Amino acid sequence: MKKRFVFFVMALFVSVSLMTVEAAEKKKKEKNKDTTERQEKSKYEKLFADKNHECARGNFITLHKVKGKLYFELPLKYMGREMLIAATVKKTTNPSLSTVGMKMRDPLHVRFVLRDSLVFLQKVNASVECDPGDLTMQAARDLNYSDSDFKKMTVEAYNADSSAVVFEMTKMFLGEEKAFSPVSEGSGLVNVNSTLKPELCSLGDLKAFEDNVSIDADLSYTYRMNVFFFVLGEGEVTTKVTHSVLLLPEQKMKPRISDGRIGIFLTGKQLLTNQEDGIKTYTLANRWRLEPKDMKAWERGELVEPVKPIVYYLDSLFPEKWKAPIKEGVLRWNAAFEKIGFKNAVRIYDFPKNDPSFDADNLKFSCIRYLPVATANAMGPSWVDPSTGEIVNASVIVWSDVVQMANYWRFVQTSQIDPRVRGRKLPNDVLGETMAYIVAHEVGHTLGLMHNMAASAAFPVDSLRSVAFTQKYGTTPSIMDYARFNYVAQPSDGEVKLTPPDLGVYDYYAIKWLYSPISGNKSVEEEAEILQRWIDEKVGDPLYRYGVQQIFSRYDPSSLEEDLGDDPVKAGTYGIKNLKYIIGHLNDWIKDDPDASHRYALYENIVVQYYRYLLNAIYNVGGIYLNQAKDGTPAIRYQSVPKNVQRNSMNWVIRQLRNSDWLDAEENISKYKLMTKSSALVQNAVMKSLLSMAPRVTLSSHVAKDAYSMRDYFEDLYGNVFESTINGRKLTSGDKIMQRALMATAKSVLVPKEGGGLFLNGLAVDLNPFAPSVEEICAFGLDESGLVKANYEQLKKFEDTYGSGIIASQVKFQEVDPGYNFMRPVAVDGIDESAAYYTAIIHKVEKMVQSRLNTAHKEDQAHYQSILLLIKSIKK
Known part of the structure; x- marks a missing residue:
């Protein structure tokens, strides 16, 4: 037991x-x-083991977000492939600095390259080409114009089958990269400097698709807006941005070499070649990749749909009554594409509903966007593959107050003949036809067409009063001009057409040149020879003439904004007659306006319209007609405006100034706020412009055969400005304004500021004598950003102090592609005799005024004494 x-x-x-x-x-x-x-457990698995890991997986790049960091998972097969990276503003707190739907910077043209355990983001150097087949030159190009390393990332992991690498990209999309900044840099006239606030930035939604990905980010900045050293404003702006990374096709579009005689947006290139001495510069035309689905059918003359049509998406936020006219404006361009054999080339769809693949801010989609912002404008930018000039994306931005601009345009320019526009709001039919025109113009830009400011000068002024002519041609050969509505038409002219054409003769011509396929699989150079011949055939025909927009240096009076016809004096005479008729009926036509605010806005626009008519004629004085010319054709590169035209224009402008009191009709201005009489404001501004023509007259007379000389110019100035004094008449207010302006200009020329020039904060400043003033910039819409107009009062004071044209003078002239030979300032200092002629004038004025002083009207004697005192100060 x-x-x-x-x-x-x-x-x-x-x-x-x-x-x-x-x-x-x-x-x-x-x-x-x-x-x-x-x-x-692999490095890849560890990297994304966090429970809050977000992933967007597509056929291109897979995106990962972990603990506020962004990772790219890039397949090795896409290493070395060309891409575009762009940032589109999705949301903003300050629409004047950050525009929803807009890419505030051009996309970056890049590629990713793997070297050992590092990934490099390179900027692709697509600006330098060489002759195909020249292997030696290709090797030289590769050595001297290689792609530049831009960013460096460490490989964090490979995926399971080692077909893709993972690397972090957080900082690049959280505002660190200036190339993606959503804040405007300004217009060049007004500068904006912004600084990132990184502590307030964060990543948002991720999306991945077949050939692109998008990354949202919330970004905050401080900004300062300034001109030179003077601050115009500062503050903070917060935005939401969609960054798109788009894979470009391996098979590139065949490029089309540009021709400076037709107005197309360009992509600049350099050519390394042994065929010519030196490096050749040339440009490619920007255009969509439009190819017939069936080339043989196209060659037989049949209408053929394109392989890939040009598609726009319409913002659902637009007012309902705007949508049909906008679609009409877009689809107008199909008529031009049908002329060259394409069917349904341009299409427009509403924003898709419940479609997760659609994102209006993604680089894949071209959209027409509505912005409820107090900006009376629209614009149509586009973005390209720099290798070929292929347009890959475009936007049409329409600000809500464009309807207000349309209202003012139609009333001021056509109410003399069109009773429909004589009210506070435009009726739907007028608004529709105006909106369709505005959108068609902007869509033209997105198709690659530049402004053609010479177009309207092709029509004789009196033809704009012809029913038959205007019904056929409208107001201009091109809707890409700023030729608005028919201000020449008189009340008795009947059914004359008041609007630009749906598309003009030049517009059809430009689309043919830009998009027509060329049979025979020819080389780029062979196609260029054919395309040049198409333009050669039209040389000398004003309907097909192209005139560049003169933003920073203005020489050519036939290539202006906001004008009609071939004779600004005759057109202005008709236009002023209409303005007098309109202003006389303003109180009768505009009802339900108890505080007169709408009438006052219309009145202001009448004054600006009158100012434009006078400036259009002033540009004849010292004017030079410019052409993009080619040897072997009859086109003349430059030619002075005829002597008699310059003199007639000078005399007409001063007669208008002397008789501008109709602007001050008591029955109108008594209902408005307290203000200086408009006639005085116009007289002062126009006289300053007229006196600024001396450098232009110097240059024009220098190149003319029968010159309107400096002597002619100063004799006409003296005789017109002092006409009342010479004839012993009592001076008008306008006489005094013109005389004071002439003598003040004489003093500025003969008694230069201390230091021998213009200085700001100790730095020398050069004035461009051919640059527009702040008034001209606003009157002719030369600053599309709207910043100059928004800061007009401050900039005007600045210009009054430091000299007319100083704002535009300081714009650093961008190295515009050489295809257009944009006119830079021409130095005239060595041939300028202004000082001598002003000296002669002050002696003549002194002698005359002394002889008239005792017999002058008593109200004029103080004015004459001030002139004598000014002359005395000049003579010291």
């Missing part, structure tokens, strides 16, 4: 011991298993 008990205890002990050993071994095995599992 005792033995049994001992055995039992021993067995129990052994059993417990065995169980303990087994448990320990099991625990050890489990521990070893956990360790093995942890050792086997």
